[in-house]
Amino acid sequence: MSLLGALTFFHLWVVGLGVLKVEQSQISISTVVKKSIDIYCSVSSRDFENEVIHWYRLKPNQALEHLLYITSTKNPTRSRLGEKDNKVEARKVSHSSTSIFTIHFIEEEDVAIYYCAGCYDRKLFGGGTKLIVTDKNLDADLSPKPTIFLPSVAERIQHKAGTYLCLLEKFFPDVIKVDWKEKNSERILESQQGDTIKTGDTFMKFSWLTVTEKSWDKEHQCVVKHENIKEADEMILFPSIKRGCALANSAKEETNRTTSAAAAHEHLCVLYLPPPPSQERLLLGHCRILSAQKNRSLWQRKEFIADGGTKGPSFLHLLLFLKLSAQNLAGFSF
Incomplete structure (x- = not known):
């Protein structure tokens, strides 16, 4: 089993016990050189004050590297990285059960995926945050631009199913996560994902969800996570297939x-x-x-x-x- 596969398995096992949950809400962070960035890690634990939180990085084609760990909510932990003293530091914020990992004076060589991990018998890892160093204008609107497409008549008649398609364009960076849910439900549905494709100096991606006839009267949501969607994930609402097809037929006239x-x-x-x-x-x-x-x-x-x-x-x-x-x-x- 691969490292990420093993981490995912253990994550599910421990969360199932309700003992420890480790989450990294930032799937990526884009920055320019010489800046400093913060990576957040939420740790749901029965005893956060005494929780030991570790930080790692995974560079392309290299082994997972342990950087430092933090135990106290009172004092940060600093560490040397490469040739630079105090290049990275970690601290714990008790009132929010959060660990904050800071990288100072960003360089190209800092590009990697950074992971936090809590301990309960074994280490439980978060999902990782990818650091991207770029010279792109990060003040521009680089969020995904959605277009929705509704199921076809032929598919409904021949296969008793309907496919929603969500097209996302003109976003940067390429790190993006797309899930599907029924409206007012938290359960992630099985969907299909197209490749993330470079178009000029930005990216595009599409994802689709096929639903059976029994769900035609339900509304669905394409849930998009990207660093340039601020505050919360974007919920793109698709009308129920019954309603959507009526709208499409009306528009064709x-x-x-x-x-x-x-x-x-x-x-x-x-x-x-x-x-x-x-x-x-x-x-x-x-x-x-x-x-x-x-x-x-x-x-x-x-x-x-x-x-x-x-x-x-x-x-x-x-x-x-x-x-x-x-x-x-x-x-x-x-």
């Missing part, structure tokens, strides 16, 4: 609309198509059928065909998001 909403419904037309066959020859033929619409030469894009062949069920999502813009799709008629 407005044939003269040229707004972005109309472009989104053109996207939906693409999603109504059935998935292509798995064989490459037939897959090429399927792409040619698409290209016949308004003389679009999609099938000539070799990388598009490769994506469709390897990604399987995400073929149409790749067609939609990776190769075309809303303007390019305007005018398609199926």
Whole structure:
């Protein structure tokens, strides 16, 4: 079992006992050189005052490295790192059951994932916080920009299921976490995740959730965690499939609309198509059928065909998001 796999297993085992819970709410921190940053770790423990909290870092292609530990809520612990004295320090804040780890005078070599760990018989690790050093303007709006897509008619009729799709664009850094829940529920649902893809100097990602017919009357949420979403995770609400399809049908009647909403419904037309066959020859033929619409030469894009062949069920999502813009799709008629 891998190190992270073992940590996850032990985390679940200990939390199940209700003894200790260690959480790092920051999945990443972006900064420039020479700055100082704080990483927070919440430790739910029956005896936080006496809890020993350790801090580690994991650099690419290196072993997990122990940096320091903190025991007292009264005095911080400082440590040398590399050639620099007092490069890192940790302290405990008793009223919030939090440990704060500080890295001073940030350098490129400090890029790593930093973990805190509490002890109960064995060490229990938090989820980790990735430190990113960049020269990018961090004052700009670098939060994920969401676009939502509703289930297709064909999928509902043929498969008695519906797929919600959440597209997130123009965010930085690339560290992002996407989960799905029913509205007013805390249970994480099983979903599918596309790769995080670099687009220019920012990133994009899409995730989708397929729900069965018994859940068509429920609203769902795409829950996005990113360092540039301030204060709390973003909850992107999807209407129930029954309500959403009624809205889509109504919007299609407005044939003269040229707004972005109309472009989104053109996207939906693409999603109504059935998935292509798995064989490459037939897959090429399927792409040619698409290209016949308004003389679009999609099938000539070799990388598009490769994506469709390897990604399987995400073929149409790749067609939609990776190769075309809303303007390019305007005018398609199926």
